[in-house]
Amino acid sequence: MTADPSPPVRLPEPPTRPTLTREYLAAAALALIDAHGLRKFSMRKLGTAVGFDPMAVYRHYDDQEDLFDGVAETLFTEVNVDTLPWDGPWRELAQNYCLRLRDTLLRHPQAVPLFATRPVRSPASIDTGVKMLTKLSDAGIPPAQGLRIIRCLREFTIGHTLAIAVTKLGADQRSRKPEPGSPDYNLLAEAADATTLDDHFETGLTAILSGFEQSARMR
Amino acid sequence: MTADPSPPVRLPEPPTRPTLTREYLAAAALALIDAHGLRKFSMRKLGTAVGFDPMAVYRHYDDQEDLFDGVAETLFTEVNVDTLPWDGPWRELAQNYCLRLRDTLLRHPQAVPLFATRPVRSPASIDTGVKMLTKLSDAGIPPAQGLRIIRCLREFTIGHTLAIAVTKLGADQRSRKPEPGSPDYNLLAEAADATTLDDHFETGLTAILSGFEQSARMR
DNA sequence: ACCTGAACACCGTTCAAGT
DNA sequence: ACCTGAACACCGTTCAAGT
Numbered sequence: 511m512t513a514d515p516s517p518p519v520r521l522p523e524p525p526t527r528p529t530l531t532r533e534y535l536a537a538a539a540l541a542l543i544d545a546h547g548l549r550k551f552s553m554r555k556l557g558t559a560v561g562f563d564p565m566a567v568y569r570h571y572d573d574q575e576d577l578f579d580g581v582a583e584t585l586f587t588e589v590n591v592d593t594l595p596w597d598g599p600w601r602e603l604a605q606n607y608c609l610r611l612r613d614t615l616l617r618h619p620q621a622v623p624l625f626a627t628r629p630v631r632s633p634a635s636i637d638t639g640v641k642m643l644t645k646l647s648d649a650g651i652p653p654a655q656g657l658r659i660i661r662c663l664r665e666f667t668i669g670h671t672l673a674i675a676v677t678k679l680g681a682d683q684r685s686r687k688p689e690p691g692s693p694d695y696n697l698l699a700e701a702a703d704a705t706t707l708d709d710h711f712e713t714g715l716t717a718i719l720s721g722f723e724q725s726a727r728m729r
Numbered sequence: 730m731t732a733d734p735s736p737p738v739r740l741p742e743p744p745t746r747p748t749l750t751r752e753y754l755a756a757a758a759l760a761l762i763d764a765h766g767l768r769k770f771s772m773r774k775l776g777t778a779v780g781f782d783p784m785a786v787y788r789h790y791d792d793q794e795d796l797f798d799g800v801a802e803t804l805f806t807e808v809n810v811d812t813l814p815w816d817g818p819w820r821e822l823a824q825n826y827c828l829r830l831r832d833t834l835l836r837h838p839q840a841v842p843l844f845a846t847r848p849v850r851s852p853a854s855i856d857t858g859v860k861m862l863t864k865l866s867d868a869g870i871p872p873a874q875g876l877r878i879i880r881c882l883r884e885f886t887i888g889h890t891l892a893i894a895v896t897k898l899g900a901d902q903r904s905r906k907p908e909p910g911s912p913d914y915n916l917l918a919e920a921a922d923a924t925t926l927d928d929h930f931e932t933g934l935t936a937i938l939s940g941f942e943q944s945a946r947m948r
Numbered sequence: 949a950c951c952t953g954a955a956c957a958c959c960g961t962t963c964a965a966g967t
Numbered sequence: 968a969c970c971t972g973a974a975c976a977c978c979g980t981t982c983a984a985g986t
Contacts, residue, residue, distance in 0.1 A: 783952095783953085
């Protein structure tokens with residue numbers, strides 16, 4: 511409590527040593543996974559990549575499982591659900607959500623298997639689920655049915671994105687076309703040429719939504 | 730070429746040393762994954778588990794990636810697609826295929842992430858795809874649209890099964906319910922109680938199929 | 949010719965020892 | 968009090984050396 515009346519000396523900015531945070535580490539981990547693939551990632555590489563001890567990550571995350579949960583959360587944040595059309599009709603909202611989730615994940619194909627194999631438990635994603643459910647509820651859809659719709663859409667979106675991602679990544683290292691000798695090669699090749707790897711996503715989404723709407727009308 | 734006219738001595742069965750085959754190794758790997766989880770699995774453990782050198786597997790599979798492809802093939806074989814109702818209507822066929830695939834995978838929850846993150850490249854599964862496509866083609870559905878339908882169904886089925894599997898496995902070690910303090914807890918809890926984890930699968934399948942049929946009618 | 953297992957370059961995670 | 972990095976118990980994969 512010894513007050514100093516003279517104006518405090520204005521020191522120059524000290525050389526700041528960057529501090530590790532959970533968020534920064536998760537973002538850095540995602541960048542490493544994007545760059546070199548999930549297989550090549552390691553806790554030690556992350557620590558050294560951010561300029562710290564190989565073990566530094568353990569002061570912020572319990573273990574790799576915990577860190578990967580953080581990476582999944584980073585991905586979910588990138589979806590930026592706040593800017594979805596929450597005031598429009600629920601079908602538009604749901605469809606936009608799925609498209610956004612797909613686009614976000616496809617920007618990080620190497621991380622899709624990580625995201626897809628993790629149960630949703632982050633508060634942010636649970637919160638989004640609740641908001642969506644409320645929206646459907648306001649439109650007259652009972653919660654049980656609403657939950658079914660949301661789960662179906664989410665599962666289709668992730669299944670689709672996963673298929674695209676692993677095909678894209680696998681294609682780099684191995685061959686993918688069936689041998690042209692096969693008798694039915696023409697049918698498959700013709701079909702595969704006529705439809706790109708992902709042009710069926712919106713078709714599928716629409717089908718699910720129409721299907722549910724139809725079953726609602728028949729109830 | 731020295732022929733011996735006396736009847737050959739009938740020797741007792743020699744102690745047979747079991748020989749490793751690709752199929753047996755893949756089945757054994759699946760059993761280990763079922764028992765201890767994908768994380769705990771290793772090439773060395775597989776070799777010793779079957780009573781051979783830790784490196785024995787490398788004489789039959791190039792590397793772990795190659796072995797896992799074999800495990801995925803084993804799983805696909807267990808689906809037993811030959812006994813599907815190939816002579817019935819295509820909707821029945823497709824639906825049965827999806828249900829069978831789901832049931833098979835859910836018998837091996839620990840292996841679902843492996844199966845889901847592997848592009849289909851085994852001859853058997855490509856063959857099944859071609860047969861299905863032919864079936865739809867016979868029903869008047871153009872190949873491009875048929876491929877879209879098949880892909881959607883497959884992606885939904887795998888996305889669904891993956892969600893069920895990781896939730897089931899994750900529930901063993903962590904908590905899963907949202908904190909009861911949350912304001913919308915009641916809505917979510919009520920909905921979750923009213924619908925089990927997987928009662929929406931057939932609903933979703935039906936929705937997809939109805940949706941596609943509807944869009945076909947409007948074409 | 950075939951198989952083994954030593955060796956290499958890594959891992960995730962813990963924890964005693966240092967500052 | 969905080970952080971480091973040695974240490975432990977593993978990995979996947981290669982390949983020289985043995986039989």
